[in-house]
Amino acid sequence: MSFAALADEILLKILSLCDVYTVLAISAINKRLRCITFDKQLWLILLRDDTFRETLELHPLGHKELENHSTEELVGLVKCAVAGPPRWWLAGPSSYSQPAHRIGFGVDLERYQDPCLLPGTRYMMLRGRVGDGLYMYEVRTSRRVWEYDANFFTTWAVDLAPGSPTARVVLLERSPDRTAYNISVEEINLAEGVSREVFFLEFGTKSRSLSTIVGDFLLLPPTRIIGAKAKLLLVNWRSSTYVPLDYGTSVNSTVELISGYLVVTYPDRMPPYQQHLSVINLDAFSQHMRPLTAASLSDEIPHSPVPIAADETLEYNGRPVGDFTVLVKLSALASALHRGAYNIVVYAGEIPQQPSLVAQMGHLLTEGRLPPAAVARPALLSFKFTPPLSPGRPCGLRLVSALRAAPGFGTARLSPRGALLRRALGSVVVSYYQ
Structure with missing residues (x-):
């Protein structure tokens, strides 16, 4: 029996287990399958999946609120979240939904600084001006779910596992006597607002920055900066x-x-210093790992090579990318369309082609001066990375699009976000693109 010959109920059950890309691909097969794939209950199931919603950064609507939407409106929510606002790096507050979620602080808002949305836009973090401290709020309910008595010099990063009630916050803090630093990981039960310390390390060398945490791994700068x-x-x-x-x-x-x-x-280590994009399985580092202690963090040891799972040499229109005058930026986010896949975006400068010596001399003879130096033009390269479905199979890394970056893009986010956070009248306001 062919797939299309299955009963509607069975097809809907299968489709409810698929990602958006698969559902849309099946909808293009014939009229009957298109009708089935646009069943309202199917899209409600997709939009109620916490992993899917947090990847899309959708408006945190409750289940009853979702049921009040038509099928077309539900599909529209997904389309907006996947595509992002038109010219999203320039989109202003008028492009976002009203009314928005408002977390009220009144005059106490002046006590806080640096509000930011966490991945998935369900939670917000901010720092206290007076008495310091870090605070996490749930956007939809305005409920404070966690607070931590941090000092002014504390830096932090958060790992929110999609669909899980658990968050992990890694903290880099300076000791009260300013002679040492420590790294700790707090594991938070978001439903109960209870946290516990699951990792702690104190060391005596300076380090003021922190990168990121994902699962059991985190990235740190070396603690001995000079000569490292x-x-x-x-x-x-x-x-x-x-x-x-x-x-x-x-x-x-x-x-x-x-x-x-x-x-x-x-x-590359040799001219023209062309950029590479590589994806490395964390398991490949296991044989090179060494015990983490306060002393070993300062060791200067060379990095041992590890096998690369996927690699691409970066080019734009056949020209190598990697000019040193353009700061490279990288974004890797879970794909909203393909379950388990990632969208990787690289912003870098095309290596300009310098005129030949003959061309320079010709320009000097005709114009009376040497030609102006070639200028690096930034490009935006988008890739799709797909981990193997089973051990032993290769990863997938392919170029999806290559675009000339817009003016001013170097200061913008590399990936669209479905939400906008701003301060307004004693409140922190979160609006969602619609």
Whole structure:
């Protein structure tokens, strides 16, 4: 029996287990399947899936509120979340939904600073001006779900597992006597607002920045900055082990941590220093991990090579990408369309083609001066990364689009976000693109 010949109820059950891309692909097969794929209950199931909603950064509507939407409106929510606002890096408050979620603080708002939305836009973090401290709020209910008595010098990063009531916050703090630093990981039960410390390490060298945490891994800068060979430290906080990383230079290489993998960009060591995009399985580092102690963090040890799961040499219109005058930026986010896949975006400069000596002399003879120096033009390269479905199979990394970056894009976010956060009249307001 063919797939299309199955009963409607069975087809809907199968489709409810699929991702958006599969549902839309099946809808193009014939009229009957298109009718089935646009069943309202199917889209309600998709939109109620916490993992799916947090990946899309959808408006945190309750289940009853979703049921009041038509099928077309439900599909529209997904389309807006997937595509992002038109010219989203320039989109203003008028492009977002009204009324918005408003977390009221009144005059107490002046006591807080640096409000930011966490991935998924369900939670917001901010820092206290008076008495310091870190605070986490649930956007939809305005409920404070966590607070931490941090000092002014504390930096932090959050890992929110989609669909899970648990969050992990890694904190880098300076001791009260300013002679030492410590790294700790707090595990938070978001439903109960209870947290516990699951990792702690104190060391006596300076470090003021923190990168990210995903699952059992976090990225840290080396604690001995002067003379350190490693650009970053990959730390497994659960097993208290680490390995140094050395990719390119501090200004022309980037590293992102995703579930199970490390995504890196780095230039060749020889001219023309073309950029590479590589994805490395975290399991490949296991044989190079060493015990994490206060002393070992300062060791200068060379980075051992590990096998690369997927690699692409970066080009735009056949020209190599990697000019050192353009700061490389990298974004790796879970795909809203393909379950288990990631969208990787790289912003980098095309290496300009310098005129030949003959062309320079010709320009000098005709114009009386040498031609102006070629200028690097930034490009935006988008890739889709698909982890293997089973052990032993290869990863998928393919170029999806290559665009000339818009003017001013270097200061913008690399990926669209479905929400906008701003301060207004004693409140923090969160609006969602519609």
